[in-house]
Amino acid sequence: MTFLSPQWLLLLLLVPVLLLLYVLRQRGTKRFAIPFTNLPTLSQVAPKRPAWRRHLVAGLFLVMLSLLVVGTAQPAAPVKVPRERATIMVAVDVSLSMEATDVAPSRFEAAKASAKSFIEGLPERFNVGVVAFAGVATVVAPPTSDRSEALRSVDNLVLDRRTAIGEAVFASLQAIRSFDSGNGDDPPPAHIVLLSDGDNTYGRTISEAVVAARDAKIPVSTIAFGTPYGTVTIEGETTTVDVNKVVLRALAEQTDGRAYEAEDSEQLSEVYESIGTSLGFRVEDKEITSVFTLLAALMALITGALSLLWFSRLP
Known part of the structure; x- marks a missing residue:
């Protein structure tokens, strides 16, 4: 007090x-x-x-x-009061390993459904954008208060090769900077929510992404998606696709975000709800x-x- x-x-x-x-x-x-x-x-x-x-x-x-x-x-x-505005970037892993069906109906479809639920549940004055990343990271929906654009971009996601987690963080940071440039000297608080099931296999490293996020003072919360028992079949060859929880947790903790684990679609929905609650409030006297x-x-x-x-x- x-x-x-x-x-x-x-x-x-x-x-x-x-x-x-x-x-x-x-x-x-x-x-x-x-x-x-x-x-x-x-x-x-x-x-x-x-x-x-x-x-x-x-x-x-x-x-x-x-x-x-x-x-x-x-x-x-100190009391928790609702935030009036914030900018959220949802970065979704669209690498081929997301085809694994250890999370029904598949990691990819469960992730899309839960991402849409998360976006729909954000406060109205929050701006939300979407980044898709595989071998490259692409801003498929820039930050906007128009939920329909973000939801439509999630529906249109397609799978591709490799996993560039570091690039996903850089693309999200760039989208936030571009959006903040139009908000004068009082940009809204920002947060990156990154969902992935694999290692960083391409592009800039996790360490570089951590430094960039910390310099921008933007937390990255991660969701380790899947189980150790997932498999995918690529060009007739079946491969085990595990989840690197250590890397994702390090990315979250080193940027002052939070690390979550979701091994099924129901648990993932609870994770998104928890993130939305933490983003929707600020503490003030x-x-x-x-x-x-x-x-x-x-x-x-x-x-x-x-x-x-x-x-x-x-x-």
Whole structure:
């Protein structure tokens, strides 16, 4: 918790001073008490009350003052609020290994369906673009708030040879830079979501992509798509296509993104939902003065009620 007007907290120094004055007053009251020998009469005119009641009322009064001072200092707490805008690039691996059917009906078709679900679920003011990558990376839909263009580009994806993960990151960064150039000095926050099932076999390296993403301060979240048991048949030859989770996790962690694993279409949908939730909010300090004001008011009511009940007067 932070305070927007912390100088008012100096008034809290008065609370221990008031407490000290209260203690000294109680001691003085005992010291100058007048002896009264007729105890039956004394019990009628001044019935004995437990001392803790008086101390409790005084303590509640000091707590009330403390809450009022804290409220005056304008306390603020970090809260999650929806982002109004952001730019998201969805990079989809379209290498031939995505034909593997270990994720039904195939990695490729499951990825397309889940990517479309993710795009449709983004907040309206988010701009989204799509990059397809195999041996080269191509921006098939530049960032736009028009969901139909991004969805149409996903439907039109086709498979090709090789896997250029590094190039996919560079193509996404370039698309974001081109889009931001039209937004003046206040570009929206950006994020890259990269889905792949294989190694970087062509183009610039993962290390180069990490450096570029970090320089641009744009996180890359990755989804390792598939299982260790996937196979594809290319030109009559069946090949095992495993998932390099280590490389994808390193790319995500080194760019301040998050690494996910999706071994079936249902799990992939949950992954996309999780990413969309994390992108849809930002943390900012929100003033919560009203909370402390309400607590102080409740404390004042309790203090007054107890004082009237026990001593027939207000403190």
